[in-house]
Amino acid sequence: MFLERFKEKTRKKHINSELKGREVSVPKLPLQRVGIIVNNDDKLAIDWNTELKKLFSNSDLIVDVVSFSTANKRKKDEVSAGFYAPDVAWNGAIKNTELKTFINTEFNLLISYYTVNETLLKLLTASSKADFKVGILKEDQRINDLIINTELNAFDTFKVELIKYLKILKRS
Numbered sequence: 603m604f605l606e607r608f609k610e611k612t613r614k615k616h617i618n619s620e621l622k623g624r625e626v627s628v629p630k631l632p633l634q635r636v637g638i639i640v641n642n643d644d645k646l647a648i649d650w651n652t653e654l655k656k657l658f659s660n661s662d663l664i665v666d667v668v669s670f671s672t673a674n675k676r677k678k679d680e681v682s683a684g685f686y687a688p689d690v691a692w693n694g695a696i697k698n699t700e701l702k703t704f705i706n707t708e709f710n711l712l713i714s715y716y717t718v719n720e721t722l723l724k725l726l727t728a729s730s731k732a733d734f735k736v737g738i739l740k741e742d743q744r745i746n747d748l749i750i751n752t753e754l755n756a757f758d759t760f761k762v763e764l765i766k767y768l769k770i771l772k773r774s
Contacts, residue, residue, distance in 0.1 A: 608692070609692045612693050612694060613690070613692075613693075613721050613722070613725055614721060617694070617724055617725050617745075620725075620728040620729050632658075632660060633658055633710045633711055634662070634663065634664065634710055635665075635708075635711075636654055636658075636663060636665050636666070636709060636711045636712070636713065637665075637667075637668070637704065637709040637711070637712045637713070637730065637732055638650050638654075638665065638666070638668070638712075638713045638714075638715060639668055639669075639712070639713070639714045639715065639716065639723060639727055639730075640668075640669045640715050640716055641670055641671075641717075641718050641720065641723060642669035642670055642671040642684055643718075644716065644718075646715070646754070646757075648757060650667050651665045651667075653757075653761070657761050657764070657765065666704060666707065666709070668684065668685060668700075668701065668726070669684040669685075670684065670685055670720065670722060670723050670726070671684055671686055672686075672687065672720075673686055685698055685722075685726075687722060689701055690722055690725065694725055694729075696729070701726070704726075704730075705726065705729045705730050706731055708731050708732070708733065709730070709731075709732040709733065710732070711732065711733070711734050711735075711768075712730050712732030712734070712736070713764075714727045714735065714736070714737035714738070714739060714745070714746060715737070715738060715760075716737075716739060716754075717738055717739055717740075717753075718739075719739065719742070723739075724739070724745050727745050727746065734748070735747045735748070736748045736749075736750060736764060736767075737749055737750075738751070738752055738753075738754065738760065748767055748771070750763045750764060750767070
């Protein structure tokens with residue numbers, strides 16, 4: 603119990619240090635690469651690759667998706683690119699090489715599509731080297747550059763609002 607609280611506090615410190623050094627960069631147009639972070643426990647039936655290519659009218663758009671699960675280990679039949687609590691050290695360091703690659707990729711846009719206030723999801727979003735971060739989590743507004751106030755199951759509304767605000771901000 604004490605160890606879990608210590609891990610949580612240390613990871614929150616890591617998030618704070620990531621957010622202190624963050625600068626929002628000038629947009630690179632058109633969008634070439636989009637990263638998406640989802641909570642695997644939400645069981646969303648969204649084909650992100652197809653949806654985003656259609657949304658941005660860009661068939662060359664590169665879409666990378668990573669999902670988080672609260673399970674402590676991967677199931678044998680699971681093949682999706684996901685990460686689990688053991689993939690992150692107690693101090694917030696990433697142990698999974700796929701996850702490190704995802705974090706260090708310079709996405710034009712990062713979409714954090716989760717509503718659960720999970721420290722590991724927030725850590726991944728905060729650590730990402732993305733130019734611009736969009737999310738639907740309302741609890742910690744420092745993590746994303748833009749928060750779209752929609753419910754998790756209202757993906758169509760999210761798409762409409764995303765395009766609207768990206769045009770206003772001259773990011774699409």
